[in-house]
Amino acid sequence: MPLSPEQKAEIEASRGQTAQTLRVVSPGMEAHLYTAHEVLDHGFVRVIDYMGDDSAICQAARVSYGKGTKSVQNDEGLIRYLMRHWHSTPFEMCEIKLHVKLPVFVARQWIRHRTANVNEYSARYSIMDREFYIPAPENIAAQSVVNNQGRGEVLEGEEAARVLEILKTDSGRAYDNYEAMISQDGQQGLARELARMNLPANIYTQWYWKVDLHNLFHFLRLRADAHAQYEIRVYAEAIAAVVADWVPFAYKAFEDYRMGGATLSATAMECVRRMLKGETVTQETSGMSKGEWREFEGVLRG
Template sequence: MSLTEDQRAEIAAHAQDTQPTRRPTVPALETLLYQPLEVLDHGFLRVIDYMGDDAAIVQAARVSYGRGTRKVSEDAGLIRYLMRHRHSSPFEMCEIKFHVKLPIFIARQWIRHRMASVNEYSARYSILDREFYLPAPEHMAVQSEVNRQGRGDVLAPQQAAEVLDILRDDAMRTYRDYERMLDADQGFGLARELARINLTLNTYTQWYWKTDLHNLMHFLALRIDPHAQYEIRVYAEEMLKILHAWVPQTAAAFEEYRRGAVTFSATMLSVLRRMLAGEVVEQPASGLSRREWDEMMATLKG
């Protein structure tokens, strides 16, 4: 992460300022507010603001006049019930806002989540910093042979070093040319909206991104998955920690009913019933494809 002294000072000044409020407040999240959590080589994630807590979900579900909470166990039970039955609207009653610094190729995946608001740093208006993502050697891997959109074995150290050199050299050269095209004195004074097209997709950008708790969990469910690209998964992992700090009862229900849950198809369910009845079922007679069969067996083994 590469914050300037000025940026650190700005953050610190902002973070010290405390006011009284009558709104629901989460002390565990307050201590995290504004602090940049490092992600990748130059990226970060900062919680900028939030609205609501576990009790606000209960309050909305009950359409109550006051806080609407009863005993902790009853509230947790209601939250579990809502999560289990996919009653999503009470979870929409909480909101969170992040400041994120991330490589452009990850921003392009992230923005596909439409149920969110975003303000991105404008490269038509401003000049991007000379920062680009370079994968650590342990994350440089060959194309997977089983998964057409995934990674296989890690590169040998020598090869990783060579790839790294290519990535770094190309990023540095295209950035140098970007600067030269922009430079009104020594270069060409080219419009920023044009010069930026020369930058590589690993260049960092940043944005304010705001979503509600329901859509945050949808983002997490998809992006924390082992099939998600590593470079977005690491952001999701930081966000999951924030989820636990912010709404611990909801986060526990999310782990139980979403992240740790498994869905079996109609055919899988019939296989399961036969197995529990003591039948020895094998793939050819299961009605499942080889791939689905393997997935199901892997799930049942754990």
């Protein structure tokens, strides 16, 4: 269970408090504020704070004193122009602070995005909770035979059952030993900063993660992609749903130009021009390597 009754009560109490403000408020984001969106078996994502909205992006681009006299349509058109031409700094005017509960191995992937501010739960000072990520049966898969960093067919029957039992047993045993090592019942007890080394990578940790919208879009482009690992992708998808309500114009432009768009090299563009003129272009006549040509065909096929 991701949230205890006490945590849910605390969230409801936070949502019940209101304050008058002169700053920009996003109605879509206000609906998400403090609410925990459950992810995986024990994880969640919740918004702690945010700054800005679609109008803040436009304000920064225009360097104006307020929202001005521009229409909503003009704001949307400006945002799409900024996204289309890779003008990133106006998007940096919006920020979001998230509280995330996630497995340690997902956190180690996530932390590679270094353009954010992070403060993680410390196992040096505190005792880790006995919570582990155990995949659902449909997410237990074999190694992919075509992608060294991906998974292939779903494991079934006795092999799947054996793997799940190993994950559960090893996780429990590791935590039992962790508790035994730090216990001060009849012994000094090992320091927490040392005992934590025995914990498995599927144990849950928590952190506060603050990032601007430009760098958040970069995170989502990579981690909400269908090729991303499932366990981090579901977090990215949960965040994306929040962002879509927070800055709808910016998110729609992001979907169109980043998630749904494609970047072509100069060589690829020349091939497109030749094809439009009616020429038959093959990999051998394209000037591309086999890998480049395969990716190019994938873009054309959609």
